[in-house]
Amino acid sequence: MSSRPPSPGAPLRIGTRGSPLAMAQAREVQRRLMAAHNLPEAAFALTAIRTTGDAVQDRPLSEIGGKGLFTKELEQALFDGRIDIAVHSMKDVATVLPDGLSMIAHLPRADSRDAFISARYATFDDLPEGATVGTSSLRRRAQALARRPDLKIIEFRGNVQTRMRKLEEGVATATFLAVAGLKRLGSAVEGVPIPTDVMLPAVAQGAIGVETRADDEGAIRLVAPLDDAETTLLLTAERAFLRALDGSCRTPLAGLAELTGDKLRFRGEILRPDGAHRHATAREGAPEEAEAMGLDAAAELRAAGGPGFFDA
């Protein structure tokens, strides 16, 4: 491992994807670091890194495939010593980190729900028979079809602005985006949050993680105070579920943990891509059982789906 600690007094280099959402998230991490340590803005340098997921705009993400589409290049930059910390949407992070890297902090989770966005209809259930919905997410596609097999789902990629233009041009009647992303972008488009019993969010949706080299004590000391223990707990359950199902972005699945008082609730589901089959389950337990709940839920759904459920 070629970690090159920055010289004393050099700014901490914050690596991020260059998309507007990623930059907004990196600036949030920077603001929190400044506040936590009473440091000036100049103590940090934002470094945008282009990832495969950003570079390939003309093909469905599920087709490019593989894990780490939005994270691999950031992690390589950490290994190479070009950046000191990497800021991720935890939704995009593989369940097993490369040796030598650690996820040191999760910021307090924002709204984990999906938003329904349409100029003409108030909610998903208001969509008329046969309406066209744009999404690039296998999960949202499968969930939409499971609830409304009559809908026509078309591939929709690009940033929020691009998608809104496509809606205006009538390419589709509605689309979905994460509420958290819209809020962080300060988007004029608000969308309507979809109840989680209508559309269960992606594992870790709305959560931001900060990763460092595992041996970079300086960076770890700076980043550790940013960790929100509740968010880390929720992600422990959700990411155990994802790991046990070996979920990649090719697999339509959803999982959400919630903490009420000292009671942890987990819900998970797996779907066939066409929405024709869906298996769902729920658990309640103590916070200490977070990981076991996720693993156990995954085992139940894997058995319910049977062999080949995740085959194309």
Ligand SMILES: NCc1[nH]cc(CCC(=O)O)c1CC(=O)O
């Ligand atoms: N896969 C892209 C991605 N990764 C994280 C978010 C939203 C922000 C979040 O979930 O924290 C998005 C966009 C979206 O799904 O609308």
